[in-house]
Amino acid sequence: VxxxxxxxxxxxxxxxxxxxxxxxxxxxxxxxxxxxxxxxxxxxxxxxxxxxxxxxxxxxxxxxxxxxxxxxxxxxxxxxxxxxxxxxxxxxxxxxxxxxxxxxxxxxxxxxxxxxxxxxxxxGNYLGTENLRCCTSSWRRLEDQMTPTQVKTSANYLNSILAKTESVLAGFDEAILLNQDGHVAEGSGENLFMMRKGKLITPVLEDNPLPGITRDTVMELASEELGIEVVERRIDRTELYLADEVFLTGTAAHLTPVISLDSRPIADGNPGPVSSQLKQMYFDIVLAETxxxxxxxxxxxxxxxxxxxxxxxxxxxxxxxxxxxxxxxxxxx
Structure with a gap:
């Protein structure tokens, strides 16, 4: 119905x-x-x-x-x-x-x-796995001068579908899209976060990620509940290789750790402590366990x-x- x-x-x-x-x-x-x-x-x-x-x-x-x-x-x-x-x-x-x-x-x-x-x-499980092996897509994230990237519209999903399809056919779970300047934008349908040097960092909106509700929630939890400094700034691709943790967020994806990017392990190749703690806190609240x-x-x-x-x-x-x-x-x- x-x-x-x-x-x-x-x-x-x-x-x-x-x-x-x-x-x-x-x-x-x-x-x-x-x-x-x-x-x-x-x-x-x-x-x-x-x-x-x-x-x-x-x-x-x-x-x-x-x-x-x-x-x-x-x-x-x-x-x-x-x-x-x-x-x-x-x-x-x-x-x-x-x-x-x-x-x-x-x-x-x-x-x-x-x-x-x-x-x-x-x-069910939107991404099909609890931990993600990602690749950097050859497709670039749409620019705001082409189509409004901060608008949630079905027309913009073709860009994401192309990136997702490419990643799966190449043997990965998910794609990471860069913008036209080569800065990290987002996953094919998720926002991206990385932990580096004690800070939780996510791409600035000027680099064309969708401003997701789960993105805002995770930023709030990290700042208010864990006392972690949250930074919105430009992220270079190489920074993800050097990150302590990387994870994706979204209404369907929830909070899913990225354990490798372009066949390079993120840190030790396991979910990190911050992403694990944020994931548990998120589900405790969403499922009314808190x-x-x-x-x-x-x-x-x-x-x-x-x-x-x-x-x-x-x-x-x-x-x-x-x-x-x-x-x-x-x-x-």
Whole structure:
């Protein structure tokens, strides 16, 4: 079951015609609070990516199946979507704001109608391994003068897909992309961090990494919880070879250590202490293992046969895509 306002109502079968129901969201916490998309309110619920692409979120009553659009708490709306699905495994929720007219040429963003949808898909280990063997891609990260690199848009993913495909065909797990100046930008779908000389360093946004939410979270944890100095600056490729630790972060990737780059081991070729500690802290918070001080009650689901970890309400892998409108159709009773 997906939210597809333009396909017959607030909730309906997935357009892919799959036989199995899409699994639901459980509950996610971050920094001790229910996720509720509130973490990304400033950056995503205000639709900066959508605005940059002239894709406004609907803000007035809409004619989709007679369901007026209303501004509501995102958690309530996502819970309704969850309850339409039966599976309790981890899932990835992908909200998409998109241009919805059937046009093929002479496209002008400001003249094309916009819409949005929410879909959920089962999600296991995104990268397929706990520790990554990476290579430096021959493909360069897009430049902001070519396409807005700080905007989360599906069009930019071709660059990442080419790099990822190249790395896997060459026998590696993941790709590291440099920008046009030869400075480190990011992984194919993740932000990059390195530990060197006691500092946690990540590429500056001017070098065209996507400003990820997990990136911000890891920087906050390292600074406030571990007392590590966090630095945003340019990183040269050779610095990664000399780093004490390297790891990638993302909503789907979580925090995954890089143990080698271009067949060169990072330090001793094992996950480092800082990345291991940050990873544990991140999951303790995300999985609600850390005591919460939140005031809002989380959604409750029957535990059923959930594994022990699931008793803490294992999270969905929530993707803050090009924008996440908290404007969802209210179904007819």
């Amino acid at each position: 997906c939210l597809f306002p333009g396909r017959g109502g607030a909730f309906g079968r997935c357009p892919c015609e799959c036989d199995d129901p899409c699994p639901p969201l459980r509950h996610r916490r971050l920094r001790g609070h229910p996720w509720q998309l509130e973490r990304g309110t400033r950056d995503h619920l205000h639709f900066p990516s959508a605005r940059a692409l002239r894709t406004p979120a609907p803000r007035v009553p809409d004619a989709h199946a007679g369901h007026p659009l209303q501004r509501r708490r995102p958690l309530q709306d996502h819970r309704r979507l969850v309850e339409k699905n039966g599976n309790r495994s981890d899932v990835y929720i992908r909200p998409l704001a998109y241009k919805s007219e059937e046009l093929v040429a002479n496209l002008k963003l400001h003249e094309i109608a916009s819409d949005f949808t929410l879909i959920v898909v089962p999600f 005591p919460s001080t939140c005031t809002g009650a989380p959604p409750q689901f029957p535990t059923g046969s959930r594994r022990k970890l699931g008793q803490a309400l294992v999270p969905a892998r929530l993707m803050a895509d090009s924008s996440i409108p908290n404007l969802l159709p209210v179904p007819k009773e």
